[in-house]
Amino acid sequence: xxxxxxxxxxxxxxxxxxxxxxxxxxxxxxxxxxxxxxxxxxxxxxxxxxxxxxxxxxxxxxxxxxxxxxxxxxxxxxxxxxxxxxxxx
Numbered sequence: 541x542x543x544x545x546x547x548x549x550x551x552x553x554x555x556x557x558x559x560x561x562x563x564x565x566x567x568x569x570x571x572x573x574x575x576x577x578x579x580x581x582x583x584x585x586x587x588x589x590x591x592x593x594x595x596x597x598x599x600x601x602x603x604x605x606x607x608x609x610x611x612x613x614x615x616x617x618x619x620x621x622x623x624x625x626x627x628x629x
Contacts, residue, residue: 571590
């Protein structure tokens with residue numbers, strides 16, 4: 541496997557990581573921001589208030605987008621195995 545092949549695999553790995561982890565992180569950040577604004581407006585200083593809504597929203601995102609995320613990871617795994625088998629020839 542040459543350096544360009546390794547670079548291509550690493551680029552695809554980062555892209556796959558963004559596709560799989562991005563929705564979860566973005567939704568979690570959005571929920572955290574909304575709850576922070578709510579806490580600032582109502583002056584409720586409860587540290588655990590953000591935990592349950594984030595947990596519920598992340599679970600919903602995983603239920604909705606889980607099959608697509610698994611598909612992305614499966615495609616990436618096939619790509620890596622295919623690249624490794626072609627490098628051995």
